Amino acid sequence: MSAHIDGSERRPTGGILALSLPYQIVAAVALAALAVLACLHLAMVFLHVAPSNTLTKQHGQAVDDWIYPEFEQNWKLFAPNPLQQNISLQVRAQVAGPGGSHVTNWIDLTAQDAEDIRGNVFPSHAQQNLLRRAVDWYGTAHDDEGRPKGTRGRLSEEYMRRIVLLRIEGPGARADVGGKVERIQLRRVSRPVPAPHWSDEKNSTQSSARVMPWWDITDADRARTETSR
Amino acid sequence: MTAPSPDPAAAPARVPLDRRLAKAAQTVTSRSLGPYQTAIVRIGFALTWLLFLVREFPNRHELYGPDGPWSFDMARRLIADNRAFSVLMWSDGTLWFEAVYGLAVLGALAMLLGWHTRAASVVFMVGALSLQNRSVFLGDGGDNVVHLVALYLTLVRCGQVWSLDARRAARRAARDEKRPELAGPVLWVVLGGFLVAATWFSPVTGEWWMYVLLWVLWLGQGLWWLVEQYAPGEPRTLLDVLGHLTHNAVLAVLMAEVCLIYATAGWYKIQGSRWQDGTALFYPLHLDYFTPWPALSDLLASSGIMVMLLSYGTVIVQVAFPFTLFNRKVKNVLLVAMMLEHAGIALLLGLPAFSLAMIAADAVFLPTAFLVWLGTRAARGRDRLLRRTPAADLPPQRPAGEDAEESGGGTGDETAPRTLVG
Numbered sequence: 001m002s003a004h005i006d007g008s009e010r011r012p013t014g015g016i017l018a019l020s021l022p023y024q025i026v027a028a029v030a031l032a033a034l035a036v037l038a039c040l041h042l043a044m045v046f047l048h049v050a051p052s053n054t055l056t057k058q059h060g061q062a063v064d065d066w067i068y069p070e071f072e073q074n075w076k077l078f079a080p081n082p083l084q085q086n087i088s089l090q091v092r093a094q095v096a097g098p099g100g101s102h103v104t105n106w107i108d109l110t111a112q113d114a115e116d117i118r119g120n121v122f123p124s125h126a127q128q129n130l131l132r133r134a135v136d137w138y139g140t141a142h143d144d145e146g147r148p149k150g151t152r153g154r155l156s157e158e159y160m161r162r163i164v165l166l167r168i169e170g171p172g173a174r175a176d177v178g179g180k181v182e183r184i185q186l187r188r189v190s191r192p193v194p195a196p197h198w199s200d201e202k203n204s205t206q207s208s209a210r211v212m213p214w215w216d217i218t219d220a221d222r223a224r225t226e227t228s229r
Numbered sequence: 230m231t232a233p234s235p236d237p238a239a240a241p242a243r244v245p246l247d248r249r250l251a252k253a254a255q256t257v258t259s260r261s262l263g264p265y266q267t268a269i270v271r272i273g274f275a276l277t278w279l280l281f282l283v284r285e286f287p288n289r290h291e292l293y294g295p296d297g298p299w300s301f302d303m304a305r306r307l308i309a310d311n312r313a314f315s316v317l318m319w320s321d322g323t324l325w326f327e328a329v330y331g332l333a334v335l336g337a338l339a340m341l342l343g344w345h346t347r348a349a350s351v352v353f354m355v356g357a358l359s360l361q362n363r364s365v366f367l368g369d370g371g372d373n374v375v376h377l378v379a380l381y382l383t384l385v386r387c388g389q390v391w392s393l394d395a396r397r398a399a400r401r402a403a404r405d406e407k408r409p410e411l412a413g414p415v416l417w418v419v420l421g422g423f424l425v426a427a428t429w430f431s432p433v434t435g436e437w438w439m440y441v442l443l444w445v446l447w448l449g450q451g452l453w454w455l456v457e458q459y460a461p462g463e464p465r466t467l468l469d470v471l472g473h474l475t476h477n478a479v480l481a482v483l484m485a486e487v488c489l490i491y492a493t494a495g496w497y498k499i500q501g502s503r504w505q506d507g508t509a510l511f512y513p514l515h516l517d518y519f520t521p522w523p524a525l526s527d528l529l530a531s532s533g534i535m536v537m538l539l540s541y542g543t544v545i546v547q548v549a550f551p552f553t554l555f556n557r558k559v560k561n562v563l564l565v566a567m568m569l570e571h572a573g574i575a576l577l578l579g580l581p582a583f584s585l586a587m588i589a590a591d592a593v594f595l596p597t598a599f600l601v602w603l604g605t606r607a608a609r610g611r612d613r614l615l616r617r618t619p620a621a622d623l624p625p626q627r628p629a630g631e632d633a634e635e636s637g638g639g640t641g642d643e644t645a646p647r648t649l650v651g
Contacts, residue, residue, distance in 0.1 A: 015259025015473075017251075018466055027258060027470045034478040042485050049493045069313040070358070070380060070439070075493040077370050080501030082512040114517035122280075123521060123579045125367050126288040130298070132518055133366050151310070155303055159366070162298040166291070193515040196508055198533035223296040 041066075049073060085192045086110075089135050091164050094214075095179040106187070107175050109167055134163055135188065146212065160186065161221040169222075187211040261476040264389035265600035266593050268343070270483070271350075271387035273589025274378050275341035277371070278357055281582045282334050289330055292367055295321040299364045305433075313362035314435035316355060316427065329359055340382075343392020348416045350387065351446055354379040362434075371583030374590055377486060383446060384479040386472065391604060409458065417450055480593075487590050488551035491567075495547030504544055507537030513578060521579035529577070543570065560594060567591055 012018050016027045044066040047056050056063055067073075088110035094103050109131055116127040134156070141149055141156040148154050161184065167174045169181045191207040244252075261267075285292055295301040301321040308318055317329055333356025339349035357379040361372050368376075388394045397410070424447050431440055456464050503509040513519050514526040514536075530536060546566050553559040568588050575584035 012255065012259065014466060014469060015255045016470055017255050018259075019463060019470065023463055023467045026467060027474070028254075030471055030474055031254065031258065034474050038478045038482050041482060042489075045486065045489060049489055069311045069362070070436070071377065073373055073377065073490075075370065075490050076497050077494070078509065078513060079494060079497035079504075080499075081503045082501075082509050083516060084503070084512045086515075086517050088517075110517065117518065117521050117579055118523065120521050120579065121576075122284050122581050124285060124288050125369075126285075126291050128518055128579065129367050129369055130292070133368075134298075137366050151306070155306065158303060159299055162300065166298055193512050196511045196530070196533060196536070199508060 085190045088189045090187050092185050093177050093181045094183040095177045097179050104177050112174050181217050183214045183216050185214045257477045258470045261386045261473050265597050267385050267387040268391045269592040275337050277585040279337035293360050293363050312436045314439045315359040315362040317359050317363040318434040319430050343388040343394050346388025346394050350383045354383050371586045374586045381479050381483045384475050386476045491547045491550045498544045507540050509540040510536045519578040
C-alpha cells in the first residue's frame, strides 16, 4: 500500500488510522466489545478465586456458569496451610480360592505409590495423582457418617473399587492377591507429620484409621475387556 | 507505557488525553504486542505438554483409556452433568482413544515448532482439553494451567517469531513468492471435517460457546485466506486490525491470569498459621507423595532457619509479584526468584510438569531484550551443533511490519539492551 499524504502527516499503512470511516466504526466496535469481554472474563475469574464475598453471595451462580467447567482453577496448593499428615489407603480382600474364600492382610496401596515415586525424576500421574486425588474426592463426596452424597458420592465409590481392583487382582497387578476378589474393605489411615525438632509444639503423632464397610465386587468394577490392556 | 526520554531538553509537552487515546488505539490495532513473549509461552507450554504425553505414554490406558479405572461410562455420566469438552466422549473404542492421544502428541509437536500455528493451537487445545476433561480427577496445578493457557493461545498470535511459520514467511518474502501455499488450505479442509463431526457430537460433550469459538476460528481462517487472495485492500487491513485486537486483548487476559495465580497462592497462604510461624515448607518435605529424594528433603528440613526463610520468601514473592510489574528491575529480580523456586520444586517435590508449566507462564513477563539475546544464543548453539555456517540464507526472524524492540511484555524494555536477567 502506498503512503498517502494526508495534510502534513503520513497516513499509517496499518491499524485503525489506516481505515476509512465505515471500517473504522467496525474496528471501534470490535475494540470496545473485546475490551468489555476481557474485563468481564477477568472479573469472573477474580470472583471465582476470591473468598466468598458480597458479590459472590448474590451472583455466585452467574460466576459458576461462566467459569465451569473449562475455566475452573484452584491455586490453593499448600494454602492456607500445607497438608500436615500422610494419608494412606489400605485394602484387604476376600478372595475366592479352591478350598473356599479367605481374607487377605491389609495391603498399603499408598506405600506402593511412595515406593514408585522415590528416586523418580518424573513421577507419573498414575503414581502421584490417581489414588491420592481419588481418596481426596471420596472424602469430599461423602458426609461425616461416610454416606455418599448423591451421584458423585456413588461415582467416587465405583472409581475407588476399580482403582483398587486394578492393583490387587490379576497377574499384571502391583500386588496380586492370587484369585478372584469377591469383596473388599478399605481403610484410610492418617499419620500426622511430627512437629519439627526445633519447635516446642507438641502435636499428636497418633495415627488414626477410618474403616469403611465391606463392598461386594461385581464385573462392573472390572475393566470391560481383558484384551484391551 | 512510555520510555524515559534520554534528553531532558527534548521532553515532550503534555500530550492531550484524546491524542494519547488515539495513539493507544492505533497501537493495539496495528501490532500484535509481545511477539517474543507469546512465542516463549507457546514453546514452553507445548514442550511441557509434549513431555507429559511422552512420559505418560506407557500409562495412557490407565489414565485416560476407555477401560481405565475412570471408565468411559463414568466419564459420560459426569460430563452429562458438567458439560466439559472432550472428543474422547465420541466413542469408547480403543482405536479412537489411540488416535486422539496420537493427535494430541502431534498437536503439541506442531505447536512447539510453530508449524501452521493457528491450526496447531486449536489441535493442541482440543487434545489437552479432551484428555484432561476425560479424567478430571487426575490433574494437578500443572494440568490446570496448561488447560487455561491452551484455551487462551487459540486466540493469541504466538507464532510470530521462533516458528516454522515465521521462517517460511521470511523465505517467501525473500523470494518474493506470490503463489499460495498448499498445506494450509489442506489442513483447513481436514479440520473442517473434524469440526462438522464435533458439531454432530455436540449434544454429548462441550458447552455451546466452545463450538462458537471453534467455528469462528475456522471461518476466520477461511475468510482470511479469501481476503488475502481477492481483496488485499481495506478488507485485508480490517481483518489485520481485528487479529491484532484479539491477540492483544487475550494477551492481557493471560498476563492478568498469571498475576491472579500468584495473588491467590500468596494471599491465601498469608492466612495460614504454618506460613505465619515459618514452618510451612517443613510439612510437604515430609509427605510421601512429594518426596522423591527423602535424603535431600530431610537435609533441607533439618534447618529451621532455612525452612523459615524459604517459607517467608515464597509468600513475599507471590504476594508482591503483581505489584512489581510497575517497576521493570524489581519485576525481573522476582521473575528470576520465581523461576528458580519452580525449578527447585520440580526436583524436590517431584513435580517437573507443574514446574515447567509455571516457568512457561512466568516467561510472558520476560523482557524482550533478554528473549532476543536468548534466541540469538540458541540459534548460534544450533548452528554450532549442526556444524553449519550461521543462518546466512535467512533474514533474521522479526515479526512482519513492526518494530519488535518496542514491544516488551507491558514494560519499557526498549531502553535497556542488557537487563538484570539478560
